[in-house]
Amino acid sequence: NAGVTQTPKFQVLKTGQxxxxxxxxxxxxxxxxxxxxxxxxxxxxxxxxxxEGTTDKGEVPNGYNVSRLNKREFxxxxxxxxxxxxxVYFCASSPTGLNQPxxxxxxxxxxxx
Amino acid sequence: xxxxxxTQPGMFVQEKEAVTLDCTYDTSDxxxxxxxxxxxxxxxxxxxxxxGSYDQQNATEGRYSLNFQKARKSxxxxxxxxxxxxxxxxxxxxxxxLTSNTGKLIFGQGTTLQVKP
Numbered sequence: 001n002a003g004v005t006q007t008p009k010f011q012v013l014k015t016g017q018x019x020x021x022x023x024x025x026x027x028x029x030x031x032x033x034x035x036x037x038x039x040x041x042x043x044x045x046x047x048x049x050x051x052e053g054t055t056d057k058g059e060v061p062n063g064y065n066v067s068r069l070n071k072r073e074f075x076x077x078x079x080x081x082x083x084x085x086x087x088v089y090f091c092a093s094s095p096t097g098l099n100q101p102x103x104x105x106x107x108x109x110x111x112x113x
Numbered sequence: 114x115x116x117x118x119x120t121q122p123g124m125f126v127q128e129k130e131a132v133t134l135d136c137t138y139d140t141s142d143x144x145x146x147x148x149x150x151x152x153x154x155x156x157x158x159x160x161x162x163x164x165g166s167y168d169q170q171n172a173t174e175g176r177y178s179l180n181f182q183k184a185r186k187s188x189x190x191x192x193x194x195x196x197x198x199x200x201x202x203x204x205x206x207x208x209x210x211l212t213s214n215t216g217k218l219i220f221g222q223g224t225t226l227q228v229k230p
Contacts, residue, residue, distance in 0.1 A: 031216035040122075042204060042220040043158075050215040058217075090158065094216040098146045098208060099165055102218055104158035 002026050006091050006105035013081045013112045021076040021108050023091030031094050032074035033058075033102065034066060036087040043090065049074055081112045116140065117207055117221035125227050126195045133180065134190040134224045136205030144210035147188040148218065149177070153201040161203075164188055195228045202226070 007022045025032065030051045035043040035058075045058030049068040063085060065077045074093075078085060088109050092102040118137045126132035138147065149161040164172045164179045172179045180189040192199055202225045206218040 033216070040222075042222045044220075045217065048215060048217060056215070088156065092158075096214060096216065098144065098210055098213040099163055100216065101148055101160040101163060102216065103160070107156050 004091055004093055004103050004105035006089075006108050008108060009106065010109045011111070013078075013110070015081060015083060015112060017081050017112075019078050019081060019110075021078075021089055021091070021110075022073070023075065023105060024073045025091075025093040025103070026072065027093060027095075027103065028071070029093035029095050029103070030071075031096065032068065033092045033094075034064075034074070034076045035090045035092065036060065036085075037090060037107075038087050046076065046089075083112050086110060086112045116219045117205055119203075119205055119221035119224050121224045122222075123225045123227070125229055126192075126199075127229050128197060129194055131191060131193045132195055132226065134192070134203050134205075134226065135187070136189055136221060137185070137187045138205075138207050139186060140207065140209055142209040142211050146208045146213075147179070147181070148206045148208070149179070149188075149190045150204045150206065151199075151201045152204065152223070153198075158204075162190070192226075197228050197230060200226060200228045 004025045033048040034046040047066040049055045052071045091105045094102040145166045147164045151159045162174045176193045178191045202223045205221040
């Protein structure tokens with residue numbers, strides 16, 4: 001049972017470089033999400049996709065773009081990385097329904113120098 | 114406005130004792146769901162327990178239970194018989210019915226629990 005798979009697990013970038021974080025889920029979930037988690041803080045929603053073909057901004061979308069490639073895959077792109085984007089990034093997915101929990105990937109630890 | 118508040122940044126509990134982690138929420142939607150997640154030091158997010166706003170009874174899952182007080186808008190997590198493996202950060206989260214088609218969750222800041230041997 002793979003669940004939600006994120007790649008890479010770790011990455012170091014230089015300021016100004018670009019990078020795409022990959023996320024795939026094998027649970028046939030409609031909705032997918034990207035969060036960032038900074039030290040000592042909760043999760044903040046960057047972007048989400050309620051269904052294949054749709055994407056919407058979350059709480060902290062600036063500096064990021066997303067693509068819902070198909071039902072399984074939801075990628076997050078940093079076009080010009082900044083040190084403020086140093087964080088742990090989590091991808092999650094969930095089926096539709098008030099009582100359905102989100103299932104999380106293991107996270108990507110991203111450092112921008 | 115903060116919709117989910119976890120007022121205890123850090124807590125300690127003695128092994129085998131019970132501990133309560135506080136969570137208060139704010140919503141005008143009469144239909145909502147509340148979730149608790151555990152994040153151990155290894156970093157993964159683990160779903161623990163769910164409580165619906167219309168559920169008649171407090172949710173329980175093994176050693177986890179929810180002390181749900183709707184009028185006070187609180188949904189405190191109770192861990193009974195604490196184990197060393199319970200040391201982790203715990204997050205409370207809410208989903209409102211109005212946005213349930215998107216599946217969005219609103220997370221609190223988290224509480225770090227340390228279990229002492």
